[in-house]
Amino acid sequence: MGLFSRHPAPRDAIASVAEAIQPPPKSLWADGFGRLAIRAVQILIVVVLVAGLIWGIRQVSLVIIPLVLALIFASAFGPFTMWMRRKGVPAVLATVLTLLAVVLVLSALGWLVVNAVINQWDTLSTQAVEGFQKAQDWYHTLPFAISPDQIDQAVQGVTDFVTSAQFGSGALAGVSAVASFLTGFVLMVVILFFFLKDGPRMWEFVLRPLRGSDYERGRRIGDKTVTVLGAYIRGTASVAAVDAIGIGIGLAILQVPLALPLAVLVFLLAFIPIVGAVTAGILAALVALVTNGWVVALIVVGIVVLVNQLEGNFLQPVLMGRSMKLHSFVVLVVLAGGTAIGGILGTLLAVPLTAVVWGIITVWNGDDKPAEWARRKKRSNPVPLSGDEG
Secondary structure: OHHHOOOOOOHHHHHHHHHHHOOOOOOOOOOHHHHHHHHHHHHHHHHHHHHHHHHHHHHOHHHHHHHHHHHHHHHHHHHHHHHHHHOOOOHHHHHHHHHHHHHHHHHHHHHHHHHHHHHHHHHHHHHHHHHHHHHHHHHHOOOOOOOHHHHHHHHHHHHHHHOOHHHHHHHHHHHHHHHHHHHHHHHHHHHHHHHHHHHHHHHHHHOOOOOHHHHHHHHHHHHHHHHHHHHHHHHHHHHHHHHHHHHHHHHHHOOOOOHHHHHHHHHHHOOOOOHHHHHHHHHHHHHHHHHHOHHHHHHHHHHHHHHHHHHHHHHHHHHHOOOOOOOHHHHHHHHHHHHHHHHHHHHHHHHHHHHHHHHHHHOOOEOOEOOHHHOOOOOOOOOOOOOOOO
C-alpha cells in the first residue's frame, strides 16, 4: 500500500485530497472594496431610515413639538413639583401650583417688557430720528449716492407687494401659523400637566414589556434624559439670567433706551448656544449706535464681550456641570442641522436633544459604562489633546 502499492488510489480520493489542498475561491465581498461596499450599503440604509424618521416627525410636528417641549419643561420644573409632594401637597394641587408659578413669572416678565417699551417709546423715537439724520449726513459724505428715482422705485415696489395677491396669501398663511401655534401651546400645557403629575408612572407603563437588563437600561435612559434636560434648562436659565442682569445694568448706566427689553432679549437668546450671545450683543450695540452714538455702542460691545467671557469661563462650567459635555464644534454642527431641519425651533432644540442622545450613550451598559464603541481607548503612549495638557 502507499507509494509502493501496485493498485492506484481511487480517483475520488485523489479529488478529495486536491480539494483539501486547494484554497476555496475568494469571495468578491471579502476584499477591501467589498467590505467598503457593504459598509456603504449599511450607511445608506441608516440614512434612509433617519430621513424617513425626520419626514414622519415633520408630518406630525403639531403633536411631536408640544410633546418634546412639555418633556423639557417637565424635566426643568419636576423637582419643584416633587418637593411640594414630599411636603404633603396633593399631586394635582402641586402640579397646578407649578403651572401657575410658571405662568405668573412669564406674565410678569412680559408686562415689564411691554411697560418699558410704552414708557420709553417717545424718547426712543426721538433719538432714532436724530440717529437717522446723522446717518443721512454721514451718507452724503460717501463717494456714491442713491438717486431719488431709485428711492421712488423701491417705495413703489413695496407698495405693489403689499397690494398684491401674494401678500394676501402670506397674510392668510400667517393667520394659519398663529392658529397652529395656539393649538400647539394648549396641547403642550395639557401634556405638561400630565408629565408633572404622572411622569414616572407613565414611563413605567412604557417599560412594562421589557425584562431584565433591557428593563434596567430603559430605567437608566429615562433617568438620564430627565437629568440632562433638567440640568440644561436650569443651568442655561441661570447663565442667561446672569448675562441679562449684567448687560442690563451696563445699558442702564449708559442710559441706552429699552435697557429692560434688551436684557430680556439677551436672556431669551442665551438659550441658543454661541450664536445667541453674538446676536444679542449686535442688537444691543445697534440700538446704542442709533440712539447714543458710536462711542456708547463700542462700550456696549465691550460690556457684552466681558459678560460673555465671564459666564463662559466661570459660570457655565460650574452651573452646567457634566450634563452638557459637548464640544463647540459639535454644538455648531447640530445648530446648523437643527436650523436647516426645523428653523428657529430646531435651533433651540438641537443642542439639548443632542446632549440627551450623548447622555443615553454614556449609560447604555451601566451607570458609568458607555456603549462599547464610545468608550475611551487606553494608549501606551497617550497623545495630549491640547497644548495645555501634559
